[in-house]
Structure formats: C-alpha cells, structure tokens
Amino acid sequence: MTTVEENSGPVTDPTSDYNIFDPEFVRDPYPTMSEIRESKCPIAHTDRWGGSWFPTRYDDVVAIAQEHEIFTSRSITVTASPLRQAEGPYAGIAAPPITSDPPDHHWHRRLILPVFAPQSVAKYEQGTRDLCNRLIDGFIDKGEADAGTDYAQQIPVRVISAMLGVRDDMADEFVSWVRGVLEVGLTDPIVRLENRNKIINFFREELADRKKNPRENDLITDLLNSGDKYPVTDQYVLGVCNLMLIAGIDTTWSAIGSSLWHFAQHPEHRKQLRDNPDLWPTAVEELLRAYSPVTMARLVDRDIEFQGCPMKAGDRILMAFPAANRDPRQFENPDEVILDRQHNRHVAFGSGIHRCAGSNLARLELRVALQVWLERIPEFSLVDPAAVTWAGGQVHGPRVCRVRF
Amino acid sequence: MRVRVDQDSCQGQQMCSIAAPEVFGSDELGHATVLIEGDLPEHLHAKTRRAQANCPEDAIIIEE
Numbered sequence: 001m002t003t004v005e006e007n008s009g010p011v012t013d014p015t016s017d018y019n020i021f022d023p024e025f026v027r028d029p030y031p032t033m034s035e036i037r038e039s040k041c042p043i044a045h046t047d048r049w050g051g052s053w054f055p056t057r058y059d060d061v062v063a064i065a066q067e068h069e070i071f072t073s074r075s076i077t078v079t080a081s082p083l084r085q086a087e088g089p090y091a092g093i094a095a096p097p098i099t100s101d102p103p104d105h106h107w108h109r110r111l112i113l114p115v116f117a118p119q120s121v122a123k124y125e126q127g128t129r130d131l132c133n134r135l136i137d138g139f140i141d142k143g144e145a146d147a148g149t150d151y152a153q154q155i156p157v158r159v160i161s162a163m164l165g166v167r168d169d170m171a172d173e174f175v176s177w178v179r180g181v182l183e184v185g186l187t188d189p190i191v192r193l194e195n196r197n198k199i200i201n202f203f204r205e206e207l208a209d210r211k212k213n214p215r216e217n218d219l220i221t222d223l224l225n226s227g228d229k230y231p232v233t234d235q236y237v238l239g240v241c242n243l244m245l246i247a248g249i250d251t252t253w254s255a256i257g258s259s260l261w262h263f264a265q266h267p268e269h270r271k272q273l274r275d276n277p278d279l280w281p282t283a284v285e286e287l288l289r290a291y292s293p294v295t296m297a298r299l300v301d302r303d304i305e306f307q308g309c310p311m312k313a314g315d316r317i318l319m320a321f322p323a324a325n326r327d328p329r330q331f332e333n334p335d336e337v338i339l340d341r342q343h344n345r346h347v348a349f350g351s352g353i354h355r356c357a358g359s360n361l362a363r364l365e366l367r368v369a370l371q372v373w374l375e376r377i378p379e380f381s382l383v384d385p386a387a388v389t390w391a392g393g394q395v396h397g398p399r400v401c402r403v404r405f
Numbered sequence: 406m407r408v409r410v411d412q413d414s415c416q417g418q419q420m421c422s423i424a425a426p427e428v429f430g431s432d433e434l435g436h437a438t439v440l441i442e443g444d445l446p447e448h449l450h451a452k453t454r455r456a457q458a459n460c461p462e463d464a465i466i467i468e469e
Contacts, residue, residue, distance in 0.1 A: 062461065110434065117435035118419060281423045343458055345420070351461045355416040360435060363419075 007048045007187070015041040019048050020295070020318065021187055026392025030335065033323035043309050049187075052297070052316040053309060056323035058330040058347070060307060064298060064317060065351040071298035071317060072101050073354060095243035096236055098296075098354060105353060107230040112240060112357055115163075115219060121361040124159055128365055131158055132372035140376060140405075144383065147264070147373075148401040152257035155369050159361070160248045164241060165218045166206060173198075178249045179391075186393050196242075203241040207234055244358075251293050252362045254397020256369045258291035261398050262337060263374070264382045270374055272339055283339040284367045289346035290337045292322040295394045296350060321347050322396060380405035406445045407468045408453055410437045414464035421456035421465055428453050437464065 011017050011025075014032050019025065025032050036044045037056035044054040055061050064071045076099055094100070097108035114120060135154050139145040157171045157178075179185075180195025206220055214221045223237045263270050273279055300315040311317070325346045326334040332343075349356035356362070382388065383402040391399050408428065410421075417436045421429040428449055430438045445453055457465040 113417065113434040117417075117433060118422070118431045120435075285420070285423060342455055345459045345461050347461050349418065351418075352416060355418055359417075360419060 015039050015044045016046070017048070018044050018046045018054055020054075020393050021049070026396070027390045029322065029392065029396060030326060033320060033326065034335075037323060037327060043307055045309070050316070052318050053311065054318045054320055054323075055307075056320050056327070058324040058327040061319055061321065061324035062347060062351045064306070065319060065347070065354070068101065068353050070301050070304055072301050073099050073105075073298060074101065075099075075299040075316060076297050094239050095246055096239045097357065098243055098247060099239075102353070108236070109353070109357065111223065111226055111230060111232070116357050116360055118360045121364050124162070124361065125364055125368060127162060128155070128159055128368045129372055131155060132369050133376070136372065136376045144402065144404050146400060147260040147403045148257045148399050151373070152253045152260060152369070152397075152401075153399075155256060156249045156252040156362075156365055159365055160244055163219055163361075164206075164244060165215060165220060170202075174245060174249065177202075178245055181246055182250055182395055183391050183393070199242055199245055200238060203238050206241070207237060247356070248358050248361070250391070250395050250397070252358075252365050254293035254391065254395055255288060255291060255362065255366050257398040257401055258293065258396075259287045259366065259370055260373060260403070261382070261388065261401050262287065262291065263370070264380055264401075264403050265385075266337070267379070269337065269339055270378060273374060274378065276340075279340055280367055280371065282341065282344075284363055284370075285344050285346065286337060286339050286341045287366070287370075288348040288363075289325045289331070289341075289344055290335075291397070292325045292346070292348035293395050293397050294348070294350075294356075295320055295322060295396070296354070297394070318394075319350070321350060377405045406450050406453065407443065408439055408441075408445060408457075409466050409468075410439060411464045411466055412436065414462045416462050416464075418461055420459040420461065424456040424459050425449065425452035429456060 007019065011019050011022055014036050018032065033056050036042060036054065042057045043060060046052060055064060097105050100108045132155065135151055139150055145151065153175060157174050158168060161168055161170060177195045177198050180191050185192030185195055210221045210224055220237065220241065223232065223240060226232050273283060296319040298317045298319060300311045300313055300317065302313045304311050325348060328334050330345065349359040380403045383404050387402065388398050389400040391397055415436045417434060419431065419435065421437050422431060428439065428441055428445065430440045432438050453467065457467055
C-alpha cells in the first residue's frame with residue numbers, strides 16, 4: 001500500500017479510513033479533524049499508506065508526545081518506507097535530534113539548542129527584514145503578486161542558507177529538494193530517495209570544505225569541532241544539516257503563507273495590528289495555533305492499549321498538532337482567529353522532548369515576514385480564492401496564493 | 406506571589422516569555438529562567454498566571 005493509486009479512493013468514514021493525502025483534506029483539513037475529534041472514535045485509524053493512528057484531541061496528542069519511550073521518533077513520517085533498507089548512501093543518516101530517542105537525543109539536542117535560543121536567533125532579524133523588503137521591491141509596482149511563490153516560499157530557505165553558511169543562489173534547488181522529500185516524496189518513495197540523496201551529497205561537500213577551510217562563526221565548522229564534548233561524527237553533522245533543510249523551510253513557509261492568506265481575507269485583523277503593534281507576539285502565537293503547519297509522526301515501540309486503542313509495536317501515529325490546536329476542550333471558539341487570545345497553550349511546535357528546536361527562529365521569521373508585508377502592502381485581497389493551491393499531508397500551507405493590492 | 410520553573414519539565418517552548426517578558430527569560434539553551442527574584446510586583450501577577458496557563462509542559466510553579 002504505497003502508491004497513490006492503491007491509496008486513493010473516496011473516504012466514507014474518516015474515523016476508520018481517513019486519507020491525509022485526499023485532495024479535500026489537503027485543501028481544508030479542519031472539518032475532517034473536527035468530525036473525528038467529536039466522534040466516538042477521536043483517535044482514528046486508517047489502513048491507507050501502510051496504516052496509522054490519528055489522535056485529534058489536545059490531551060491525547062500531548063500525552064503521546066510526552067510518552068517518548070513508548071511513542072518513539074524512529075520514524076517521523078506517516079508513509080511506510082519500503083526502501084528504508086535499500087537507501088544506499090543515505091542509510092544511517094537521519095535528522096537528529098528530531099529522529100533521535102534518549103539517550104542520544106539529549107546531546108544531539110544540547111548541541112543545537114544554543115544556536116536557536118531566542119537571544120541567538122535575534123541576530124537574524126535585520127537580515128530577514130532586509131530580505132523581505134527586497135522581495136517586495138521586486139513586485140510591489142505590479143499591483144499583484146503570489147504571496148506563496150513570490151514571498152513566503154522565498155524567505156525561510158534564505159534564512160536557513162545564511163545560518164548554514166551556504167550559497168544563497170541554492171535557494172531554488174533547496175526548495176525543490178525539500179518538496180521532493182516532504183511533498184511529492186511522501187507518496188512517492190523513489191522521488192523521496194532521490195531528493196534525500198541530493199541533500200546529503202550537497203552537505204557532504206560542504207563538510208569536506210569546512211574541514212579544509214574552517215570558518216569563524218560558522219555552524220557547520222562549530223558542529224564539526226564540538227567533538228571534545230560529545231561523540232560527534234560526520235554522520236551526525238550531516239543529519240543536522242539535513243534536518244535544518246527539511247524542518248526549517250516548508251514549515252515556516254507554510255505558516256507565513258497561511259497567515260497572509262488569512263490577512264488577505266480579514267481587513268479587520270490587518271487594522272487591529274496596525275492600531276496595536278504591541279499585539280504582534282500574541283498574534284503570532286494565535287496564527288501558529290489556528291494554522292499549525294506541522295503534523296509529526298511517532299512509531300509505537302511495544303504493544304499498548306492507549307485510550308482503548310489496541311496499538312501494536314511498529315504502528316505509526318500521526319501527531320495531529322493542527323487538530324489538537326482546534327480542540328474546543330482546550331480553546332474557546334477554536335475555529336476563530338482571535339489575535340489577542342490570552343489563553344493559548346498551543347502545541348504548534350509539539351510538546352515534550354521533541355519540541356521544535358527551531359521554534360524561536362520560526363516565530364521571528366513569521367513575525368518579520370508579516371510585519372514587513374503589512375507595512376508595505378497594508379491593503380490586499382485574494383485574486384481568486386478558488387485558485388489557491390495547498391500542500392498537505394504532514395505540512396499544511398498554501399503554495400500558489402495570488403493577491404491583488 | 407513567587408514563581409519558579411521546573412527545569413526537568415521545561416522544554417524551552419518560550420510561551421512564558423511571550424506572555425510575561427518582564428518575568429521570564431531564556432538561558433543558553435533557550436529554556437526558561439525567572440528574571441525576578443523574590444516576590445513579584447502586583448502588576449505582574451495576572452501576566453504570570455497567564456504564562457503558567459499557557460505553558461504546554463506545566464513547568465511553571467507559582468507560590469502564593
């Protein structure tokens with residue numbers, strides 16, 4: 001059950017047969033999530049794509065995230081991976097610490113957390129602001145642009161490239177590789193493998209270069225040199241580079257895109273932020289809650305009954321953070337965007353030991369991208385709401401999103 | 406009111422420093438620190454309670 005043909009087909013009951021790649025679910029997953037959440041079976045199951053569980057209530061998603069010894073991170077995608085044993089040069093290169101379990105997880109994470117602490121990512125704010133302004137300079141005179149491809153898509157890839165110290169002109173290729181792994185690749189293992197190998201081969205060369213020519217204030221050089229504290233291998237450093245690309249690009253791009261799609265349709269929210277700039281940090285959290293882009297997965301370590309569900313060792317669980325973040329048991333009026341929402345315990349970045357390591361960078365990029373857009377283009381609307389295209393599955397956000405101003 | 410962070414539970418979500426930046430900061434790893442030693446001034450009590458309510462890890466402990 002790995003090809004699109006085998007796994008498509010109409011869904012009659014999402015609690016027993018959901019399909020996260022169904023075009024309707026990809027476009028707007030929230031009604032289905034709500035239907036499952038309020039059913040007798042709030043942890044749904046499907047046999048599609050090799051089978052998975054789908055917890056939709058906040059408390060269940062958080063409980064699974066916290067039980068990292070039972071619900072492990074050895075596999076973080078929903079689709080079965082028949083090629084896992086045949087991945088050749090890729091074998092053994094994961095994406096630490098997102099794919100690590102304790103005890104290695106502890107040092108895998110400790111090495112990169114300082115890079116992403118709030119005070120560390122602050123130095124990327126001005127560069128991100130300049131980048132956003134340059135992008136807008138390119139289309140502001142046209143009166144129309146694609147908020148997805150011309151803007152949201154262009155930002156995180158360049159911020160990550162700068163952090164990794166790699167060439168800025170790789171942006172389009174990086175985007176294509178990441179989409180190859182995370183969008184097309186989720187349902188096409190061959191495409192996934194090809195693109196993973198492109199990423200790894202690119203960073204192998206970067207590593208070789210840094211060993212010959214170490215740089216000052218350079219993440220890859222610093223990681224390679226941290227072997228005095230931890231058993232750092234090339235494989236680990238390659239894995240971190242892989243993670244930064246895979247986890248840092250179309251996630252934040254999706255959050256920026258969804259937020260612009262929202263603002264295009266809500267002039268009252270644009271005005272609210274113009275009138276109350278102090279609201280920005282709270283507003284960013286609300287947009288992250290309402291349009292959480294990421295659904296991670298876990299692999300069940302041993303047979304266990306969880307909330308009445310007979311989970312078996314090797315089963316996959318989809319961590320439906322977007323569903324948890326719209327659970328009415330946790331959030332009042334969950335489907336409404338309330339920019340000054342005071343009580344907002346969202347888990348857009350996950351919960352427990354795998355909390356998104358790049359969350360502070362993502363917040364910064366999202367805030368700056370939206371601030372610059374609203375400063376430069378205070379009034380705008382969708383050219384054609386029906387023409388907006390979406391990516392879905394495990395990362396949800398608009399891809400083509402034309403706006404007029 | 407006094408506040409502390411349970412460092413075993415904190416995962417560096419930073420929801421507390423967003424809700425109450427006067428009260429919570431960040432250490433080198435991005436985990437929460439408390440910026441105010443001893444009793445919190447009255448005007449920060451509501452914000453501190455909000456920070457506690459918004460922590461997905463239940464890591465904030467308030468003593469009154």
